Amino acid sequence: MYASKRRYFAALVCGVVTALAIPSWATATPPDDTPDRPHSQNMHLLGSSLRAGAVTGPPPVGPGDVPWDTRNTDLAFWGDTVIQGRYDGFRVINARAPGNPVERAFFTCVSPQGDVGVYGNLVFRSVDSPQRTNQCSDVAQSGNPPDVDCAPVSAPCTGFEGIQIFDISDLSNIELVASVPLDCGSHTHTVVPDPEGDRVLIYNSVSGAGLQANPGKYGNRCPGLPFNREDIVEVPLSDPGSASVIGSFSLGQMPDGRVITTCHDLGVILGSVNRAACAGNPGVPVFDISDLENPVFLYATSAPTVTGFHSAAWSWDGSILVTGWEPGGGTLPRCQATGTPISPPTAGSSVQTDEMKTIFFHDGATGEIIGRHVLPRPQSQYENCTMHNYNVVAHPTRNLLVHGSYQSGTALVDFTDPANAYEVAWMDPDPLDPPSDTSPGGRINFRGGDWSSYWYNGRIYESDTRRGLYIWDVSAPEVRGPVVKLDHLNPQTNHVSIP
Numbered sequence: 001m002y003a004s005k006r007r008y009f010a011a012l013v014c015g016v017v018t019a020l021a022i023p024s025w026a027t028a029t030p031p032d033d034t035p036d037r038p039h040s041q042n043m044h045l046l047g048s049s050l051r052a053g054a055v056t057g058p059p060p061v062g063p064g065d066v067p068w069d070t071r072n073t074d075l076a077f078w079g080d081t082v083i084q085g086r087y088d089g090f091r092v093i094n095a096r097a098p099g100n101p102v103e104r105a106f107f108t109c110v111s112p113q114g115d116v117g118v119y120g121n122l123v124f125r126s127v128d129s130p131q132r133t134n135q136c137s138d139v140a141q142s143g144n145p146p147d148v149d150c151a152p153v154s155a156p157c158t159g160f161e162g163i164q165i166f167d168i169s170d171l172s173n174i175e176l177v178a179s180v181p182l183d184c185g186s187h188t189h190t191v192v193p194d195p196e197g198d199r200v201l202i203y204n205s206v207s208g209a210g211l212q213a214n215p216g217k218y219g220n221r222c223p224g225l226p227f228n229r230e231d232i233v234e235v236p237l238s239d240p241g242s243a244s245v246i247g248s249f250s251l252g253q254m255p256d257g258r259v260i261t262t263c264h265d266l267g268v269i270l271g272s273v274n275r276a277a278c279a280g281n282p283g284v285p286v287f288d289i290s291d292l293e294n295p296v297f298l299y300a301t302s303a304p305t306v307t308g309f310h311s312a313a314w315s316w317d318g319s320i321l322v323t324g325w326e327p328g329g330g331t332l333p334r335c336q337a338t339g340t341p342i343s344p345p346t347a348g349s350s351v352q353t354d355e356m357k358t359i360f361f362h363d364g365a366t367g368e369i370i371g372r373h374v375l376p377r378p379q380s381q382y383e384n385c386t387m388h389n390y391n392v393v394a395h396p397t398r399n400l401l402v403h404g405s406y407q408s409g410t411a412l413v414d415f416t417d418p419a420n421a422y423e424v425a426w427m428d429p430d431p432l433d434p435p436s437d438t439s440p441g442g443r444i445n446f447r448g449g450d451w452s453s454y455w456y457n458g459r460i461y462e463s464d465t466r467r468g469l470y471i472w473d474v475s476a477p478e479v480r481g482p483v484v485k486l487d488h489l490n491p492q493t494n495h496v497s498i499p
Contacts, residue, residue, distance in 0.1 A: 030099065032470070037409075039427035042475045046459065049093050049101040050468035053086060055445050060432075060466035063445040068110055068140035071448070071465040074389065076118040076191075077456045077489040083123055084469055085116035089136075090125060091469075092171060098459060098471045105171040109136035109164065117191035117490045119200045121169040122240055126186035128207050130159030134179035134218050145217050153215040160218045161185030163202060163233055165240050177241040180233050181220035184209045189233075190266040190276075191490040194292055201292055202233040203276070205263045226261040228252075230278065232293060251278055252285045252297040260285050260300065264326075265311045271497025273318030275364065281308035284323055286367065301367025305347050305355045313491075314364065315392050315399050316484075316498040320418060321362040322401060324387040328356075331447050335385035335408050337378040359387050359403065361418035371418030373401075375408055382431040382442035383407035389452030391491040394484040396498055400424070402460050404453030407431065410462045412455075414478050425474045432466070454491045458483055 033045040052058035057066020064070070069087035076083045080096040081104075092105040111131050117124040132141045132149075147155035162182035167175045187207035193200055211224030228251050235243040251260040263278035268289065276287045276295055283302040287295035303309075303323065310326040327346045328334040334346060335357040342352050349356075354374045361371040379385045383406070390403035393412075401413045409428040415421040432448050435441035448466040455461075458479075460472040484498060 036430045037427060038429075040425045043425045043427050044473045044475065046471045046473055047097070047099040047101050048468065048470045049091075049103050051086075051091060051103065051106065052468070053466055055447065060448070063443075069112060071451070072463050072468060073113055073451050073465070074115040074188075075452055075454055075461055075463050075469075075491065076116050076123075077461070078118045078120065079487060081118075082461060082469060083116045083118050084463055085114040085125065087112050087114050090114060090116050090123060092168060093469060095461075095471060101469060101471060105168070105174060107136075107166065107174045108138045109176070110138060110140050111136075111142070113187065115188050117189060117202070118488065119191060119193060119490075120237070121167055122200070122235065123166040123168050124189060124191060124202060124235075125164040125166065126189050127161050127164060128185040128187040130161050130185075132159050134160035134181070136164075136176055144214070150217055153217055156214045158212045158214045158216040158221055160216075160220065162218075162220055163189060163204065163243075165235060165243055167240070178243045179218070180243050180245065181216065181218040182206075182231055182233070182245065183220050184222040184227060185220070188265045188492070190268050190492040192268055192270070192289075192292060192493060193495055198237050200235040200237065202235065203266050203268070204231045204233060205266055205278075207262070207264065209262055226259045228259055228261060230263050230266065247293055249287070249295045250297070251280055252300060254283045254300050254302065258282055264309065265492065267312035267314055267321075267492055269314040269316070269318050269494040269497055271494070273314070273497045275314065275318055277312040277314065277321050277323070279309035279312040279323060279325075284309050284312060284321070284367070286321070299367050301362055303355070303360045303369060305349070305353065307347050310386070311389055313390060313392050313401075314494055316394055316494055316496075318497060319364050320370070320399060320415070321364045321367070322359060322390070322392065323362065324359045324390070326386045326388065328384075328386065330386055330388065330406060331384050331444050333379060333381050333383050333385055333442065335375050335379040335383070335405070336381060340381075357385070357387060359390070359401070359413070361415055361421065371415060371421055373413050373415065373421040373423075375405070376423055377408060377426065377428055379408050380431055382434055384444075384447040384449065388450070389454075389491070391454045391489075392494075393455040393479070394486055394498060395479075396482055396484060398478060400455070400478060402453050402455040404450035404462060406447070406449035406451075408449070410450050410453040410460060410472070412460065412474055412476070412478075424476050424478050427462070427472070452491070454489070456489050457485050
């Protein structure tokens with residue numbers, strides 16, 4: 001029932017187009033196409049909407065002077081609107097004119113890490129550490145409520161973490177309509193539309209599950225390891241303020257019996273495929289989600305030397321599962337030339353390995369590794385780097401992937417033949433903190449680069465943690481021909497399948 005009706009829904013939201021407009025890069029070079037962000041000749045910057053961010057606030061060239069995090073994070077798309085998450089809120093950007101994207105709203109809500117999703121006029125936002133209240137603030141409020149504010153639970157108590165839901169129908173008056181508390185918070189989330197049920201489901205993923213000894217003022221409390229579950233939040237579209245947790249499902253275990261403790265990210269494909277893959281620790285469990293409220297464990301897979309996964313995505317026909325990880329936690333230089341000594345050791349190795357800078361391609365039906373892509377551009381010891389966030393291009397005949405990977409920048413990869421994947425185009429910025437007379441370079445407070453880069457309707461959208469949003473075109477044979485146009489995209493979700 002679900003599959004057949006979703007195929008009908010797919011016909012309503014995407015179609016094949018065969019003609020593209022003449023690219024704007026053919027006539028002018030945007031001013032933000034600067035020498036410190038070199039790129040391949042087939043990458044063409046169309047436009048940008050910049051808003052500085054850093055670990056301790058702006059400007060992008062230093063650690064900043066604001067005593068809380070302001071980095072740009074993940075992206076989500078609805079029509080011509082781009083939602084860009086931030087540690088201090090989110091941006092709403094009109095990208096109808098890609099050469100001149102315009103920030104229409106910046107909503108302040110200081111709390112980490114601010115990954116976002118969108119559905120219609122609703123924006124979903126992840127909060128993954130305790131906050132003193134479940135409301136938004138324009139200053140940092142990390143921590144637990146004062147004892148006198150712990151009622152109805154006893155003091156001391158644990159603060160709010162979970163999913164925030166915003167109504168952006170009036171950009172001059174954005175409203176927080178619900179704060180859904182979740183055990184262990186929300187590090188990332190996956191938006192799963194259910195138009196038949198007039199609702200959206202959110203599969204929630206956590207970054208850690210350390211025991212919180214104190215009761216939660218708002219009901220959330222981390223029970224400790226092994227967490228081994230993904231919670232499901234239901235958002236009724238007719239009454240989003242009533243959103244609530246309606247259940248959860250077990251993450252299962254590895255073939256050797258190890259429990260899969262947490263899921264960092266969950267990649268979903270709907271349509272006629274109906275699968276979900278958890279980028280988990282220590283492996284990747286895959287589920288049949290024909291019944292959205294009751295996913296069924298199918299198998300779990302892994303990759304050599306990988307101790308815990310970060311991201312998972314599907315080809316648009318569901319035949320290939322794409323996985324990656326984050327050695328060094330995203331703050332260390334783990335994309336150097338293979339064999340370079342590294343410190344501290346990572347995944348049991350004191351030297352840089354290929355696997356630390358690899359995206360893996362698996363058979364979607366079995367989990368068997370059928371190919372891999374190793375970053376071909378070694379990065380310096382001054383650049384934090386892992387293969388961070390990515391999505392697969394909605395293309396009817398080829399398998400293409402766009403990734404944003406911290407200070408290695410953004411790239412387009414062709415994995416139509418997964419055993420012989422290759423890089424098509426790239427942008428690789430200079431180190432943010434090279435050595436100087438006053439610094440050894442590579443300081444953690446100066447970390448940055450691309451949080452994520454995604455393909456959406458013929459263009460690459462790059463979320464630079466310190467700079468803002470860039471929009472790119474690519475001129476390459478691999479992207480010519482028919483393309484699939486989507487009406488929206490949450491990059492963790494292929495809401496239709498192709499074909």
